Amino acid sequence: GPLRQEDLRNLAELGMGNGGSVMKVEHIPTGLIMAKKIVLIDAKPTVRKQILREIHITHSCNSPYIVSSFGAYILDPNICICMEFMDKGSFDGIYKRSGAIPIDVVGMVAASVLEGLVYLYDVHHIIHRDIKPSNILLNSLGEIKLCDFGVSGELINSIANTFVGTSVYMSPERIQGAEYSVESDIWSLGITLIELAHGRFPFYLDDADQELSAQPRFGSPREPMQRDMLDMLAPPMSPASRRRSRRRSKGVSLQGGVQELSILELLQQIVMEPPPRLISSEKDGGKFPKAADVFVNACLIKEQRDRKPPAELLKYEWIEHTLTSGLQMKKWAESV
Ligand code: ATP
Ligand code: MG
Numbered sequence: 001g002p003l004r005q006e007d008l009r010n011l012a013e014l015g016m017g018n019g020g021s022v023m024k025v026e027h028i029p030t031g032l033i034m035a036k037k038i039v040l041i042d043a044k045p046t047v048r049k050q051i052l053r054e055i056h057i058t059h060s061c062n063s064p065y066i067v068s069s070f071g072a073y074i075l076d077p078n079i080c081i082c083m084e085f086m087d088k089g090s091f092d093g094i095y096k097r098s099g100a101i102p103i104d105v106v107g108m109v110a111a112s113v114l115e116g117l118v119y120l121y122d123v124h125h126i127i128h129r130d131i132k133p134s135n136i137l138l139n140s141l142g143e144i145k146l147c148d149f150g151v152s153g154e155l156i157n158s159i160a161n162t163f164v165g166t167s168v169y170m171s172p173e174r175i176q177g178a179e180y181s182v183e184s185d186i187w188s189l190g191i192t193l194i195e196l197a198h199g200r201f202p203f204y205l206d207d208a209d210q211e212l213s214a215q216p217r218f219g220s221p222r223e224p225m226q227r228d229m230l231d232m233l234a235p236p237m238s239p240a241s242r243r244r245s246r247r248r249s250k251g252v253s254l255q256g257g258v259q260e261l262s263i264l265e266l267l268q269q270i271v272m273e274p275p276p277r278l279i280s281s282e283k284d285g286g287k288f289p290k291a292a293d294v295f296v297n298a299c300l301i302k303e304q305r306d307r308k309p310p311a312e313l314l315k316y317e318w319i320e321h322t323l324t325s326g327l328q329m330k331k332w333a334e335s336v
Pocket of ligand 2: 017134135147148
């Protein structure tokens with residue numbers, strides 16, 4: 001039967017994003033544990049029904065690299081989406097708790113994301129649109145799966161937050177207004193892989209001139225830009241969405257106007273500067289295999305038409321090596 005709000009019991013809060021919050025819930029009739037995402041939407045009833053229809057497409061997604069869906073329902077003014085619960089959470093939480101991710105595991109993340117993208121694109125003609133560490137989930141079986149893909153154009157249009165759709169993982173061509181393509185997901189994957197392998201987001205804010213750079217200068221101490229801070233660089237929000245994301249403003253006080261310029265500068269730098277590198281110093285060269293560097297560089301080619309699609313990137317040496325290395329993902333997952 002259809003999912004009903006009254007059949008779900010809240011167990012714990014799993015996290016909160018720009019668009020809504022995620023709860024761990026029990027489906028009482030079956031005893032199944034699920035993750036329930038509550039998205040506040042700003043749409044007319046007819047549009048909402050369309051959004052629900054679109055979300056039901058995810059019901060037909062069946063891949064070991066995609067978080068499966070149990071269904072969705074409207075709880076005015078929200079839409080609730082119930083999905084497979086991934087007990088080890090997302091990779092941003094994992095690296096923030098335990099530090100940089102071992103490069104072999106990062107290779108497994110790359111392989112899984114590529115497989116997920118190939119599945120979404122080939123089988124459902126869907127582009128993910130939001131590849132980043134918080135949308136890549138892990139469970140204690142060692143499975144790595146994608147969630148939050150852009151199935152619903154209507155949903156994206158009606159999420160009551162102006163910052164949705166703007167992301168620091170966005171490719172140069174997207175920043176310049178091009179349509180989403182599967183290659184833009186590949187750029188976001190490249191940024192994500194460096195973030196996981198380094199244990200921090202790969203763009204830096206220069207203390208002296210507030211200039212953003214992907215190339216940290218040697219010897220000059222720089223603070224990595226925190227994700228929470230990046231979130232604060234968002235354009236002004238409506239009072240309602242500001243209330244909803246109050247959590248994010250903790251400890252950061254940027255005054256109106258300044259942050260608008262900053263996000264524009266940040267995005268402009270992504271367009272203008274050379275892309276970040278996995279190996280940007282000799283020290284990194286000792287830590288990461290050459291094949292990983294080659295792969296990440298291929299993801300971060302700035303020109304969209306020169307970037308390769310997922311199926312071709314799956315053939316790269318680093319990915320093939322990772323998939324045949326017999327890495328015990330289950331063992332690693334149990335340890336985090
Ligand atoms: P943004 O809103 O910027 O996309 P986000 O991805 O962190 O950020 P949400 O999608 O609302 O925001 O997710 C919040 C958190 O909930 C995630 O970071 C993740 O840790 C957790 N989460 C989401 N889905 C699941 C799931 N299926 N199983 C377990 N944890 C989940
Ligand atoms: Mg998410």
